[in-house]
Amino acid sequence: ASIVGTNVWGLSTRMLGFFEQLGILSGALELIVRPHEIPDPPGRPNLTVSEGAIRFEEVRFAHPGNGAVFDGLSFAIRPGERVALVGPSGAGKSTLVRLLRRQFPVEDGRILIDGQDIATVSLASLNRAVAEVPQLPSLFHRSIRDNIAYGSEGAGDDAIRAAAARAHCDRFIDGRAAGYDTVVGERGLQLSGGERQRVAIARAFLKDAPVLVLDEATSSLDSETEHLIQDALLGLFEGRTVIAIAHRLSTVTGMDRILYMEKGRILEDGDHATLLRRDGPYARLWRRQVGGFLPDDAGAVSDTEE
Numbered sequence: 067a068s069i070v071g072t073n074v075w076g077l078s079t080r081m082l083g084f085f086e087q088l089g090i091l092s093g094a095l096e097l098i099v100r101p102h103e104i105p106d107p108p109g110r111p112n113l114t115v116s117e118g119a120i121r122f123e124e125v126r127f128a129h130p131g132n133g134a135v136f137d138g139l140s141f142a143i144r145p146g147e148r149v150a151l152v153g154p155s156g157a158g159k160s161t162l163v164r165l166l167r168r169q170f171p172v173e174d175g176r177i178l179i180d181g182q183d184i185a186t187v188s189l190a191s192l193n194r195a196v197a198e199v200p201q202l203p204s205l206f207h208r209s210i211r212d213n214i215a216y217g218s219e220g221a222g223d224d225a226i227r228a229a230a231a232r233a234h235c236d237r238f239i240d241g242r243a244a245g246y247d248t249v250v251g252e253r254g255l256q257l258s259g260g261e262r263q264r265v266a267i268a269r270a271f272l273k274d275a276p277v278l279v280l281d282e283a284t285s286s287l288d289s290e291t292e293h294l295i296q297d298a299l300l301g302l303f304e305g306r307t308v309i310a311i312a313h314r315l316s317t318v319t320g321m322d323r324i325l326y327m328e329k330g331r332i333l334e335d336g337d338h339a340t341l342l343r344r345d346g347p348y349a350r351l352w353r354r355q356v357g358g359f360l361p362d363d364a365g366a367v368s369d370t371e372e
């Protein structure tokens with residue numbers, strides 16, 4: 067597992083990787099290496115999601131030792147809405163997603179899913195409700211089958227194969243001699259970036275969570291892989307509430323709504339065409355697009371200090 071950071075026991079990822087190599091900790095490893103997750107007191111109610119509405123209410127958050135990232139952030143996302151988070155590096159996009167997954171506690175304000183404060187429900191139920199496709203998916207030193215089933219333990223073989231097919235993984239899996247038993251990850255078969263992304267998408271299909279968070283890859287892939295991933299994502303978005311940290315032009319233009327952020331604040335909120343007509347910071351960012359991507363490395367492009 068190449069998850070960055072330390073866990074509640076203060077063990078570094080490098081140390082855990084060492085233990086994993088020795089074959090110690092095996093199954094328990096996945097439970098303890100998730101960094102920064104806030105442990106659950108027993109007896110918490112489960113989150114029950116019927117619609118997938120998300121609401122941030124006056125959320126305040128600062129990373130330890132830093133100034134506030136969010137100081138009164140509020141917005142609402144309707145059930146089934148597909149929302150792109152766009153903005154320069156440091157705007158708070160990743161932090162927003164991590165707060166929604168309760169990887170950090172909010173200092174003030176509330177985050178609600180279908181009216182339930184996520185701070186008060188069991189973490190397991192929150193994790194079941196929210197699937198994540200990370201920017202650089204890490205694979206465990208396990209079979210491709212187990213990697214797809216991660217988070218959906220107990221899933222049957224048919225369901226795993228169906229998820230793989232919908233994520234366009236089936237061709238590269240069937241192309242390996244050992245098929246779904248092919249061992250991947252550290253010391254196993256190294257999958258390409260595009261293959262890893264599709265495994266992560268298959269994982270999300272199998273998990274079938276009502277809310278999906280996606281941190282889109284910023285690196286170019288060959289155009290066929292690109293097309294397969296876009297197609298798989300379109301299927302995955304269907305019927306879910308989606309928050310995507312979006313960099314690809316094709317993704318941002320296809321979303322229902324764009325939240326343009328800078329310095330922890332939402333400066334613009336609307337669909338692509340609307341924001342282009344406004345001719346504000348989103349439109350300025352859009353005009354600087356290169357190679358099919360929105361830039362994310364140039365600092366704030368807005369000169370408004372509201």
Ligand code: ADP
Nearest residue numbers: 129130132135154155156157158159160161162
């Ligand atoms: P984005 O994803 O839009 O690039 P981030 O959410 O990563 O923005 O960062 C928002 C702010 O929080 C930045 O000022 C960044 O430096 C800071 N930050 C992000 N992660 C951490 C962290 N783990 N510790 C301290 N500061 C952080």
Ligand code: MG
Nearest residue numbers: 156159160161
């Ligand atoms: Mg980020």
